[in-house]
Structure formats: C-alpha cells, structure tokens
Amino acid sequence: MSRHIGETILAVENISLSFGGVKALTDISFDVREHEVRAIIGPNGAGKSSMLNCINGVYSPQQGRITYRGQTFEQMNPRRAAESGIARTFQSLALFKGMTVLDNIMTGRNLRMKTNILLQALRLGPALKEELEHRAFVERVIDYLEIQAYRKTPVGRLPYGLQKRVDLGRALAMQPRLLLLDEPMAGMNVEEKQDMCRFILDLNDEFGTTIVLIEHDMGVVMDISDRVVVLDYGKKIGDGTPDEVRANQTVIDAYLGVAH
Numbered sequence: 001m002s003r004h005i006g007e008t009i010l011a012v013e014n015i016s017l018s019f020g021g022v023k024a025l026t027d028i029s030f031d032v033r034e035h036e037v038r039a040i041i042g043p044n045g046a047g048k049s050s051m052l053n054c055i056n057g058v059y060s061p062q063q064g065r066i067t068y069r070g071q072t073f074e075q076m077n078p079r080r081a082a083e084s085g086i087a088r089t090f091q092s093l094a095l096f097k098g099m100t101v102l103d104n105i106m107t108g109r110n111l112r113m114k115t116n117i118l119l120q121a122l123r124l125g126p127a128l129k130e131e132l133e134h135r136a137f138v139e140r141v142i143d144y145l146e147i148q149a150y151r152k153t154p155v156g157r158l159p160y161g162l163q164k165r166v167d168l169g170r171a172l173a174m175q176p177r178l179l180l181l182d183e184p185m186a187g188m189n190v191e192e193k194q195d196m197c198r199f200i201l202d203l204n205d206e207f208g209t210t211i212v213l214i215e216h217d218m219g220v221v222m223d224i225s226d227r228v229v230v231l232d233y234g235k236k237i238g239d240g241t242p243d244e245v246r247a248n249q250t251v252i253d254a255y256l257g258v259a260h
Helices: 048-055 078-083 101-107 117-122 125-144 160-172 190-207 218-224 242-246 249-259
Strands: 008-019 022-033 037-041 063-068 071-073 086-088 178-182 210-214 227-232 235-240
Touching: 008 048, 008 210, 022 037, 022 048, 022 063, 022 210, 022 227, 022 235, 037 048, 037 190, 037 218, 048 178, 048 210, 078 086, 086 160, 101 125, 101 160, 125 160, 160 178, 160 190, 190 210, 190 218, 218 242, 227 242, 227 249, 235 242, 235 249, 242 249
Parallel strands: 037 210, 037 227, 086 178, 178 210
Antiparallel strands: 008 022, 008 063, 063 071, 227 235
C-alpha cells in the first residue's frame, strides 16, 4: 500500500523554551504532515528531547504555540496530548521492570478504559467485557511486534532491544495518530536497528501512524524519513528532505561533518 502524505497534522510555531535563563529552544517552527516520518536530528544538547516534551505537554514553552489537528494550544498537557492521540516513548526506558510484557503494554490502554476504577478492580460486568476487548488489542500489538514468546516474562529480564520494543508496544496500545519516538534505536545492535526500522515503516504504512523521531544514526534517518529538521544549540539550522538536509552547508558544518 502506498502512503498518501496528507495535510499538516502538527504545526510548531515560534517555540522558545528556557530553564532559569538558559535557552533550550529559540524560536523553533516546523510542521508535520499526516502519515509522514519526520526526523529531528542534531548534536547532543541541541534541544531535540525538549522539543518532543513541548509537543506532548511535559514542558510549557514561554513563547509560541502548537497546533494539532486544527486546534491551537498555548499550553498542551500530557493527559490532553494522550487523549487527542499523541503517544511517545522515552530515551530512558520508563517500563515497569517487575511487570510482564503483557501488563506493561496493557498500561498503554488505561486511557481508553471507560468503566470506573472500582468496577475495573472487581472485574464486574462492563469492566470485564471492556478488559477482554483491550486484552485482544494488546495481543495484536504483541503479535505485530513479534514478542509473543515473552508475553509473561518480566520486562526487566529481557535484553535491551526487546525492552525498547515493549516500550514501543505500550505507546502503540494507545492507538496514537501521532507517535513521538525519542531515540528508538539508541544502544541497539545492527540487527535490532533493522527490526526497529521495519516496525516503524510498517506502522507508518499499514496503520497510517504519523511518526516524529529523534535519532542519531544518520543512515537510519536518511533511509526512513520523509523530511528532517535539524537543531543545533536550540536553534533550527535546517529543514527539508533527507537529500536537501545532506546538501545544506550549515548542517554539514554543524553536524554531519563531525559524524563522518
């Protein structure tokens, strides 16, 4: 199935973010179109994770605004972001290490549970029916990520590459329209990276999920991204297709020249 890249789903306009006088982001603007894979690259400390944190409401920028699916927010918050279909993974795995793979991915469904907590705890009537529906969806995510063999394994016992996959599964369990991936391939070997690239591209193709990812591996970025935005010291220094970014002298001087 060929992807149809649609209209702008997310517009970031003139975002500035400071922490106690230290500027993390200065006047950043870019957009993300429906169904695309949009990469954010730049050296360490460029402000990439801070940018994701503004998009999903963990940080509140001092200036600028974010428009998502036609709604403009001066301040997003994580709950509203999640409810409106924005999910994210984190650089440092925030998984529940003692819980099984299945239970970790189920936590991603909590937002979609409609019955009250008491009914859920007692597993009565509607809550039981709802839980079975959610479990069925989670089993689909587990199949999709090819981690059936580890369903009942505590996450802390899995190798790092598989833990990253569980983290992705938990985000997918929210059925996001926009998925923010913060270095999904950090610390992985070549084979694990290839698997993760395949999952990301399949998600994008088959589920139509729009993806924004931060990634240091330039080969990966150039292979799987439709467009790339480049940050350096909290400022935007490049934006375009992988080929345009590769040929941008400012980007080469600041970043790509160092990597090669």
